[in-house]
Amino acid sequence: MCGIAGFIGTDARLDETRLKRMQEALRHRGPDDGGIRFFESAGEGGGEAPLRVGMAHRRLSILDLSPAGRQPMADAGERHWICYNGEFYNSPDIRTDLSRRGVEFRSTSDTEVLLQLCRRDGVPDAVRRVNGMFAFSHFDAASRVLHLARDRAGQKPLFYVRLPDGSLLYASEIPALLASGLVETDDLDVQAIDQFWTLGYTTGARTFYRAIRRLRPGSLARWQQGQLDISSYWQVSFAPEDAPDKSLDAYADELESLLEDSVRLRLLSDVPVAVCLSGGIDSSLVAAMVSRLRKDVPAYTVSFAGTDHDESAAASAVAAHLGLPHRILDVAGALSPEFARIAGWTGEPFGDASSIPMYFLSREIRRHATVALTGDGGDELFGGYAHYREGLGIWGGMRPIPGARSAGRRWLLRGMGLERGFLRMQRHVNGGLRRKLFTPDALSRIDPAVTLQERRRWIAGAADPAHAPARMQNCDFHTYMTDDVLAKVDRMSMAHGLECRSPFMDHRLIEWAARLPARITLAEDGTGKRVLGHLLGRFLPERLFRRPKQGFTPPWETWCTGEMRETLRKDWRGMADPFMRKEAIDVLAPPDGGGSPVLSWMAYSYATWRRGS
Incomplete structure (x- = not known):
């Protein structure tokens, strides 16, 4: 790297x-x-x-x-x-x-x-x-x-x-x-x-x-x-091909062969190699394949002191069952001095606050290894996100998820159709909030249709327009995964000279996953990663990995309080920026500490970029 x-x-x-x-x-x-x-x-x-x-x-x-x-x-x-x-x-x-x-x-x-x-x-x-x-x-x-x-x-x-x-x-x-x-x-x-x-x-x-x-x-x-x-020179489109007589076991056999070979190739190195382990399905399956090939590759898990972001117990249980050395990397002390550095690594504002744990995880692993295997890509390839299940409840004929959205909201999204509705569902800012954020001059130069053009291209580009899961996955794979997930992993790991390798990103495995029928990726209730869980069950008891998905979400709402929030608000109002309203900070990071942690991180990222530009 x-x-x-x-x-x-x-x-x-x-x-x-x-x-x-x-x-x-x-x-x-x-x-x-x-x-x-x-x-x-x-x-x-x-x-x-x-x-x-x-x-x-x-x-x-x-x-x-x-x-x-x-x-x-x-x-x-x-x-x-x-x-x-x-x-x-x-x-x-x-x-x-x-x-x-x-x-x-x-x-x-x-x-x-x-x-x-x-x-x-x-x-x-x-x-x-x-x-x-x-x-x-x-x-x-x-x-x-x-x-x-x-x-x-x-x-x-x-x-x-x-x-x-x-x-x-x-x-x-x-x-x-x-x-x-x-x-x-x-x-x-x-x-x-x-x-x-x-x-x-x-x-x-x-x-x-x-x-x-x-x-x-x-x-x-x-x-x-x-x-x-x-x-x-290469492009994949999610196009499910079902073979009704082919069992879940048969698909899991194919996945096992592909993933094991992908892991084998990614263990090739003349420097120390590690595996990132959260205890979730994706990283646990990668760790399982690593343990089959080598028993000397250590697994690392990050833990943030004083927060609820701690997957170390689940990860320790997985590593112990697989026979892999395991080390918990405790991130303690003052984290806030690093936030501006994290926000600045991408060269432009970046709204994914999971950059923070990825940055610290990479920093700690780099003290012990130069290469780390990750589970990135599993959600996009195997339908792991909750919004796929929610989308099926709106456009796919599946029973809606209780409490996800009001009946009126689901009715509105259903009436828009999958293409418009999914794009609307997956956004942070709507028309009303946009008018509160941007200056009148900036608003006059923005075409919301152009903003979503790339995602619209890929949700419309799935091979089967009637297949709701494939369309949602196709959209996320070509936009969110590439420009958010993989961008985050690259910048935060390379900030410390750590090379991250994801076995799920082997193009052979991608092409195979893009053809999977919904019955193989989704359970009857719409829960994703069915075939991943089935394969992982060959290595681990289900009690070790069948748990609520936590994700890599940091407690930004806890960190961005008090003096730090006041500094953010001051920096925002002091920006020389022709696009954003100064009073927008009252929506993005209200003085009382409320509001959306997603929007306050985005405000922090934007203000940090402006300060350095």
């Missing part, structure tokens, strides 16, 4: 000094080593401006800890160059194949395998053979073509900026692009700001900065002579 940055183009401002600033902004992602390569070649055809190419890397050493794994890396002839962030899990098999084809390797790193695969097969074909999480740039010095690629699920981030002359900058994180000094920081996208307040995150290609775009998961970008072309 690492951080990458670079540029290509003819803009005379592209130089090694800017490249070093971009690299330095990513130091936390790769504390072990760093490398820079700057090229300047004469323009083609005479009279043209020279082409400037910069590639920068920060290294977190996982495989081949020697200098032979240093990046940017080139082939023997220095025609092909690569700058790579991520892990290439099936690289041993690809290495064997390439060796049979005559390729000679100088290191044992997966980076060199990817470089040689791109050299022999071309980048478009190479990415289709990679099982892993990655974001990388590849430069062909002969053809003067640069490729950018991002993994299928979007576990590793990649952002880019196009300058007026067609020159291109890219980086793993937004702050690295800002460090170039070539991004106009006052040119903000009010539509992206509305996405944040509506969803809690920006989604699609948008970011808060109009010039900075997000390369979408499963995408490949090709730059040549100022022209940037972006295409998709």
Whole structure:
């Protein structure tokens, strides 16, 4: 796991000094080593401006800890160059194949395998053979073509900026692009700001900065002579395929085979590996697979002193039954000094307060290990969220969940239909609250339909429009999971140089799960993860994992009180911001301590970003 940055183009401002600033902004992602390569070649055809190419890397050493794994890396002839962030899990098999084809390797790193695969097969074909999480740039010095690629699920981030002359900058994180000094920081996208307040995150290609775009998961970008072309090399759509005679046991057998192989691949490392264990179904199942393969991998659980956020007892029972070493990491002392740092790591406001426990969990695990396996993705793939069950009670003909919403509210949502109703159900801000938050000028520039365009695209893009669970999962997988869950895990873990790997994000498992019929993912009462629970029952007694879902929700309402709340309110009113009303803070973080903890964290995140921008 690492951080990458670079540029290509003819803009005379592209130089090694800017490249070093971009690299330095990513130091936390790769504390072990760093490398820079700057090229300047004469323009083609005479009279043209020279082409400037910069590639920068920060290294977190996982495989081949020697200098032979240093990046940017080139082939023997220095025609092909690569700058790579991520892990290439099936690289041993690809290495064997390439060796049979005559390729000679100088290191044992997966980076060199990817470089040689791109050299022999071309980048478009190479990415289709990679099982892993990655974001990388590849430069062909002969053809003067640069490729950018991002993994299928979007576990590793990649952002880019196009300058007026067609020159291109890219980086793993937004702050690295800002460090170039070539991004106009006052040119903000009010539509992206509305996405944040509506969803809690920006989604699609948008970011808060109009010039900075997000390369979408499963995408490949090709730059040549100022022209940037972006295409998709992989895309999944939830399309259930039922085989009525196939039993739950048979599906669980298939899942067991896929998940065990995924875990096996993700245990490959030359540094210490751990597993994050909450005691819930997803992390417990990953831990069960780990215990089958290795008994020396420790499990870690975070506990916050003085709060109800404590899953350590359940996790300890799971670890003991599986025979895994287990350690409870107590987070004690003053936490608030770290909150501003946490809110600032994403480079733009981020509304998911579970960043806080993820940050501290990563910090504590990093003291003991460099790689950690997680259970991320289980909810999206196997229908684990409560709002799926609630949606089935509204649009799927299932009995409504008692107390979830009033009958009148359910009637209103049912009348809207699944597409409009689900989008409305999954938002933090409605039209009335939007008018209380935004200034009149900002409101005049916001189109609520555009704000939800990306989520509407994916809820409408499920293969079976009549299948309510598939449509909801398709929407969440391509937006919430990618732009919230995986973004959170990447930024908070990489803040401490910890590499998190999720076995559920293996593309083979994703493609398999996307075809599951509802009877396999959902119980009769609409509870999700049926097949996960069935498989986990082969390893653990149900009493150890059949408990109410707690989630990774921190007690922000407890933390954001007293002096801290007053400071937030003061900071908000002191912001020089053309988009938000100053009196909006009375709704977001009322002085009496009431209100929504979700909205008060979002206000804190926004005010922190403003203070640092």
